[in-house]
Amino acid sequence: MIQNHTQPAVTTKLRAEVEASPIAGAVAAAAEASTDHFEMETSGAGLEVVARAPLPNGIPNRARMKIFSPKPGHTLVFFFKKSLVPFSRDRYSYGGLDLRAPSAEPQEITAWLDFLTSGFHPDKRPENLRRAFPYEIPE
Amino acid sequence: MKKTKGDKNCPTAYCHHIHRREISLSGWIPNFGLALFVHPLTRSPDHPIAYLGPQRADSQKGELMSTEGQVVAKNAAPAQAVAPICPDEPFIHLDPCELEIDLFCKGMRIDPSCALENDARFISRTRAGLGSGLELVIPGAIKDVWVNVPVEEDFAQQSCYELVREQGEYWVKDTRLGHRYAVRIPPEPAWYTRQTSRGTPMHKVGVLQGTYLGIYISNSCGFWYHSPAVNCKFCATGLNVGVNEVARKDIDDVVEVVRAAKQESGATFVHFNSGYQTDRDLDEAAPYVKAVKSRVGTLVGLQLIPTLDFWKYDRLIDLGADHFSFCYEFHNPEYFARFLPGKQQLVGQQTFLRALEYTAKKLGKGSCSGEIIAGVEPLEDTLRAIDYITGIGAFPTVCIFRPTIGSDMEQWPSPRYEDMLIVFRHLYQACRRNHIPIDVTPNIEVSLIVQPGDTRYLAPHNLASSFYHAEMALARWLARPYFAWKMRPKKITASEILTPPKDGAGPV
Numbered sequence: 001m002i003q004n005h006t007q008p009a010v011t012t013k014l015r016a017e018v019e020a021s022p023i024a025g026a027v028a029a030a031a032e033a034s035t036d037h038f039e040m041e042t043s044g045a046g047l048e049v050v051a052r053a054p055l056p057n058g059i060p061n062r063a064r065m066k067i068f069s070p071k072p073g074h075t076l077v078f079f080f081k082k083s084l085v086p087f088s089r090d091r092y093s094y095g096g097l098d099l100r101a102p103s104a105e106p107q108e109i110t111a112w113l114d115f116l117t118s119g120f121h122p123d124k125r126p127e128n129l130r131r132a133f134p135y136e137i138p139e
Numbered sequence: 140m141k142k143t144k145g146d147k148n149c150p151t152a153y154c155h156h157i158h159r160r161e162i163s164l165s166g167w168i169p170n171f172g173l174a175l176f177v178h179p180l181t182r183s184p185d186h187p188i189a190y191l192g193p194q195r196a197d198s199q200k201g202e203l204m205s206t207e208g209q210v211v212a213k214n215a216a217p218a219q220a221v222a223p224i225c226p227d228e229p230f231i232h233l234d235p236c237e238l239e240i241d242l243f244c245k246g247m248r249i250d251p252s253c254a255l256e257n258d259a260r261f262i263s264r265t266r267a268g269l270g271s272g273l274e275l276v277i278p279g280a281i282k283d284v285w286v287n288v289p290v291e292e293d294f295a296q297q298s299c300y301e302l303v304r305e306q307g308e309y310w311v312k313d314t315r316l317g318h319r320y321a322v323r324i325p326p327e328p329a330w331y332t333r334q335t336s337r338g339t340p341m342h343k344v345g346v347l348q349g350t351y352l353g354i355y356i357s358n359s360c361g362f363w364y365h366s367p368a369v370n371c372k373f374c375a376t377g378l379n380v381g382v383n384e385v386a387r388k389d390i391d392d393v394v395e396v397v398r399a400a401k402q403e404s405g406a407t408f409v410h411f412n413s414g415y416q417t418d419r420d421l422d423e424a425a426p427y428v429k430a431v432k433s434r435v436g437t438l439v440g441l442q443l444i445p446t447l448d449f450w451k452y453d454r455l456i457d458l459g460a461d462h463f464s465f466c467y468e469f470h471n472p473e474y475f476a477r478f479l480p481g482k483q484q485l486v487g488q489q490t491f492l493r494a495l496e497y498t499a500k501k502l503g504k505g506s507c508s509g510e511i512i513a514g515v516e517p518l519e520d521t522l523r524a525i526d527y528i529t530g531i532g533a534f535p536t537v538c539i540f541r542p543t544i545g546s547d548m549e550q551w552p553s554p555r556y557e558d559m560l561i562v563f564r565h566l567y568q569a570c571r572r573n574h575i576p577i578d579v580t581p582n583i584e585v586s587l588i589v590q591p592g593d594t595r596y597l598a599p600h601n602l603a604s605s606f607y608h609a610e611m612a613l614a615r616w617l618a619r620p621y622f623a624w625k626m627r628p629k630k631i632t633a634s635e636i637l638t639p640p641k642d643g644a645g646p647v
Contacts, residue, residue: 059293059296062293081544081545083291084249084290084291084295084296085249085255085273085290085291086249086251086253086255086256087255087256087259087261088261090261090291092271092291092378092544092545093378093545094378094545095378120545120549121550122547122549122550131363131368131370131377131378132359132363132364132368132377132378133378134359
């Protein structure tokens with residue numbers, strides 16, 4: 001479920017991102033239907049999904065996913081963590097996906113969310129994840 | 140936990156250098172080359188920090204290395220049992236090297252009182268990922284110790300160490316008993332925020348890691364692009380290059396950044412490294428070496444995937460290369476194969492060792508280094524590696540394993556302080572026994588590792604240590620004019636296009 005989905009800013013952000021990318025809409029729907037807890041960021045480019053449930057070892061889950069469409073029909077999915085250092089704007093990439101199709105299979109999206117929920121555990125990497133993903137994560 | 144006092148009277152400073160003959164106090168002529176190092180990995184169950192907060196990362200992941208009752212190398216150093224963890228024993232004030240080791244093992248939290256946005260270098264995960272920590276300096280009587288403290292990894296969030304700022308001064312506070320240590324935060328160089336004349340942000344070309352400039356020269360490591368990927372399990376290079384760094388460094392950009400680092404930050408050494416480049420690694424590095432040596436004039440080190448075409452090393456030396464380092468990471472072949480699949484399948488451990496032996500012999504004692512990771516393979520293998528490296532006249536660059544954020548081994552626990560203390564005490568003794576020059580080259584402080592020179596704090600108080608320190612002090616003094624000469628721009632006539640010798644000699 002998306003914990004902050006009732007906030008007006010989230011609604012506005014979701015509407016804009018779904019218009020830009022059907023994949024973003026599918027991800028938002030899957031996150032909302034999931035039993036795991038997520039939040040949506042309202043600032044920045046693209047749709048940014050944040051995992052909210054702590055990891056099994058008690059550590060906060062820092063995993064984030066961003067769906068960004070540089071142009072129609074082309075979607076980039078970034079998996080990353082933000083820096084813990086207060087002043088740092090650094091992001092730590094865990095790879096990404098370069099999608100040229102207008103949509104993604106539901107099981108693919110489920111795998112992305114599972115990867116997110118696991119805190120990017122290596123055993124949960126999506127099948128087509130490109131770990132060396134040389135794109136700047138859009139802010 | 141026992142406290143080892145440092146030798147407060149030792150006048151020498153760090154290592155890294157070298158001359159091509161044995162150092163002795165009678166009749167030696169120094170013929171210095173240069174030397175340096177770096178890299179990451181480990182395991183262990185819980186540190187004393189475990190009872191201070193949530194459980195650390197999965198302690199079941201490091202199953203290969205037993206942490207109980209280990210002994211050190213059988214045929215080199217005297218055997219020592221690993222000290223048991225005594226969480227109830229009061230913690231004693233640590234010397235700068237001990238604190239450095241413990242910070243590498245446990246990481247550090249950052250208190251909101253800190254104003255790092257004004258006071259610190261920005262943090263960026265570059266190269267293999269080791270430099271993702273916070274740079275700080277621990278002042279000491281023998282020398283100041285530079286350390287890149289893990290702050291981004293999850294284990295650091297459970298650390299007993301916390302960086303605090305009080306009345307404008309920074310302290311590392313040990314929350315177990317309230318000890319605190321004065322530290323300095325090195326400021327961000329002005330050139331970090333500038334661009335080269337081509338418009339490239341300078342910090343995306345090279346970064347200071349301690350006092351030296353590190354530059355990842357070429358496109359990402361080929362191991363990451365194999366299918367399946369054969370990247371080293373501790374490494375995050377493939378995740379960084381092109382994201383946090385410019386993927387391919389332009390030579391003019393590199394020259395500008397090296398010049399800025401030399402003129403504004405006092406950098407004396409630039410360290411080029413790259414990932415796997417399909418046996419073209421040395422060829423691709425050559426133009427950078429020539430450009431820096433001829434247009435700026437600093438000491439230059441290379442950390443590249445090795446080759447058995449040893450003539451290429453000869454050509455790079457002709458171009459001005461002062462130092463080679465070889466990251467073979469694990470001495471135990473089983474660990475080498477398991478954690479370094481690309482190096483195992485496409486290079487081979489023996490290639491690293493033979494290239495190290497060749498260049499160490501060619502450039503002289505202390506000019507080259509073998510780089511290993513402590514905390515993953517059994518302790519006795521790490522100690523054996525140190526004995527091997529120092530035995531061939533190279534200096535050991537021992538990285539304390541860091542479960543770097545994003546790497547395959549991110550879930551592994553970081554090493555135990557007690558184990559690492561054994562490693563670095565052994566390292567000191569091995570360097571001393573083999574007369575490896577330490578802290579001789581001017582102003583090379585590497586924050587990513589515990590430098591051999593740092594281990595002088597761990598030296599026993601005896602005649603042998605005093606004699607060794609005196610040797611190094613003399614070497615450093617005698618080497619000054621040599622290094623001053625080495626750091627002037629030189630006219631280099633050798634070609635940056637590496638061609639084999641005319642006699643057609645193949646691999647040695």
